[in-house]
Amino acid sequence: MKIQSRWDGAETVCTFTPRSCHTAIPGYVYGGLIASLIDCHGTGTAAAAAYRAEGRAMDSQPPLRFLTASLQVDYLRPTPIGVPLEVRARIEEVKGRKVTVTATVSAGGEVCAKGRVVAVQMRERAIGS
Amino acid sequence: MKIQSRWDGAETVCTFTPRSCHTAIPGYVYGGLIASLIDCHGTGTAAAAAYRAEGRAMDSQPPLRFLTASLQVDYLRPTPIGVPLEVRARIEEVKGRKVTVTATVSAGGEVCAKGRVVAVQMRERAIGS
Numbered sequence: 710m711k712i713q714s715r716w717d718g719a720e721t722v723c724t725f726t727p728r729s730c731h732t733a734i735p736g737y738v739y740g741g742l743i744a745s746l747i748d749c750h751g752t753g754t755a756a757a758a759a760y761r762a763e764g765r766a767m768d769s770q771p772p773l774r775f776l777t778a779s780l781q782v783d784y785l786r787p788t789p790i791g792v793p794l795e796v797r798a799r800i801e802e803v804k805g806r807k808v809t810v811t812a813t814v815s816a817g818g819e820v821c822a823k824g825r826v827v828a829v830q831m832r833e834r835a836i837g838s
Numbered sequence: 839m840k841i842q843s844r845w846d847g848a849e850t851v852c853t854f855t856p857r858s859c860h861t862a863i864p865g866y867v868y869g870g871l872i873a874s875l876i877d878c879h880g881t882g883t884a885a886a887a888a889y890r891a892e893g894r895a896m897d898s899q900p901p902l903r904f905l906t907a908s909l910q911v912d913y914l915r916p917t918p919i920g921v922p923l924e925v926r927a928r929i930e931e932v933k934g935r936k937v938t939v940t941a942t943v944s945a946g947g948e949v950c951a952k953g954r955v956v957a958v959q960m961r962e963r964a965i966g967s
Contacts, residue, residue, distance in 0.1 A: 749870055774863060780909070
């Protein structure tokens with residue numbers, strides 16, 4: 710998605726402006742894009758929290774990487790095309806290598822979708838193999 | 839997604855081959871793509887079932903369109919890049935304008951992810967407004 714996520718207190722935030730190629734019904738974003746934003750920002754948030762917990766910079770070695778174990782998205786209202794979407798996430802639970810992240814996607818201050826990502830940290834030796 | 843779905847008995851099926859731009863960890867597809875495939879094929883399946891129930895061709899008027907109300911995806915194993923993925927769906931329940939579709943995504947005959955889409959048929963007057 711090429712999104713850049715940053716911390717904002719206990720939350721992480723990123724923005725993304727959907728283009729016409731992301732259309733479902735004319736004027737509105739397709740559900741898969743919203744799911745992708747929540748997946749991408751959610752696993753990124755899980756990784757950011759893991760680096761923060763270890764007091765490490767995000768470009769330090771070895772890399773901490775997370776894969777999606779499950780994704781749930783509820784679409785509350787149609788999401789408009791062409792305006793910036795704000796994706797906010799927070800850590801709900803950390804249980805060993807499994808991190809649960811909740812997220813919202815808003816347009817113009819209105820929440821259009823909310824979701825939950827369960828991300829699992831990969832074992833180091835599995836990376837790149 | 840530009841996928842083409844077709845009926846195969848009581849199921850619908852489509853195939854999609856992920857490219858390098860769909861990478862999460864090297865060699866594997868990111869979760870959002872899987873979610874997008876299930877969303878896209880799932881809402882398409884809901885629409886196909888609605889046309890079939892009315893005995894109509896899919897290009898007949900007025901159009902029957904569905905929006906995603908919720909999406910749930912469980913990732914069972916990493917999904918490889920570069921091989922065709924088969925997405926299969928079936929109607930689980932039709933309740934008024936709400937259709938629940940279950941789906942699987944397989945690579946080389948192994949199920950990599952399974953999902954459930956709740957799709958809601960748009961009211962005709964809302965389309966294009």
